[in-house]
Amino acid sequence: MEFIKTTEQDSKYNHLEKMSVSELLTNINKEDQTVPLAVSKVISQIENLVTEIVSRMKNGGRLFYIGAGTSGRLGIVDASECPPTFGVPHELVVGLIAGGDTAIRKAVEFAEDDTQQGWKDLQEHKISENDTVIGIAASGTTPYVISALKQCNTHNILTGCITCNHNSPLSKVSQHPIEVIVGAEFVTGSSRMKAGTAQKLVLNMISTAVMIQLGKVKGNKMVDMQLSNHKLVERGVKMIMAELQVSVEVAKDLLNKYKNVRKAISSYDKKNK
Numbered sequence: 001m002e003f004i005k006t007t008e009q010d011s012k013y014n015h016l017e018k019m020s021v022s023e024l025l026t027n028i029n030k031e032d033q034t035v036p037l038a039v040s041k042v043i044s045q046i047e048n049l050v051t052e053i054v055s056r057m058k059n060g061g062r063l064f065y066i067g068a069g070t071s072g073r074l075g076i077v078d079a080s081e082c083p084p085t086f087g088v089p090h091e092l093v094v095g096l097i098a099g100g101d102t103a104i105r106k107a108v109e110f111a112e113d114d115t116q117q118g119w120k121d122l123q124e125h126k127i128s129e130n131d132t133v134i135g136i137a138a139s140g141t142t143p144y145v146i147s148a149l150k151q152c153n154t155h156n157i158l159t160g161c162i163t164c165n166h167n168s169p170l171s172k173v174s175q176h177p178i179e180v181i182v183g184a185e186f187v188t189g190s191s192r193m194k195a196g197t198a199q200k201l202v203l204n205m206i207s208t209a210v211m212i213q214l215g216k217v218k219g220n221k222m223v224d225m226q227l228s229n230h231k232l233v234e235r236g237v238k239m240i241m242a243e244l245q246v247s248v249e250v251a252k253d254l255l256n257k258y259k260n261v262r263k264a265i266s267s268y269d270k271k272n273k
Helices: 021-032 035-040 043-057 069-086 117-123 143-154 194-213 230-244 248-258 261-271
Strands: 063-067 093-097 132-136 158-163 176-179
Touching (some): 021 194, 043 158, 043 194, 063 117, 069 194, 143 158, 230 261, 248 261
Parallel strands (some): 132 158, 158 176
């Protein structure tokens, strides 16, 4: 059966250049509202993958995202947010993009078509059986990503994918495929739009659920966050005040002493028992 990319199908809208700004924005927003509904249909697939990731991470495993273009950049964004948000090492969640770091800002021609480099990029991080690799490709046809996952499978490394086409070549080489079918884009083929939004939502869900399962959140607070700016320090002080029912002065002193919200709270609890 021929593989049909819904991400490449003609937009439901035509003569975009004749639309007013208001019409353009309204119609883009109308399409965007369909994305969370598409994601809701694949929660069970996301759940299965998250469960497997958590199990491996508890045994010292890491999580890798690998993609090209927009998909690669979205993986890098999600990975780069984990250390400041959850206080984990930078090596725990890693984003890789076809063409290397240069491609984060500027497209590297034909990098996504390289069938060798994806596995080489993973090997640079000494990828192992405890790790998980999630391939991200809206089309589900990116050679850089597909070939990397094939190699992972042969080396007994857990694989998953996030794609926006059904039964794609990428899904077929993924042990845990997540297929968010968002349909045709507002601008035909512009998968940075709905497809990109869907990928971002799923990445948020995966990393956040994994980190919560690993104990990186207390109640609903980011108690392990890095205190890297004044806003986050202020947030940390408020967390300590609320949790311990202490004054702002005491909370500040605790945070200055322990440099971490969780440590400040647990140390105060122990001292005052």
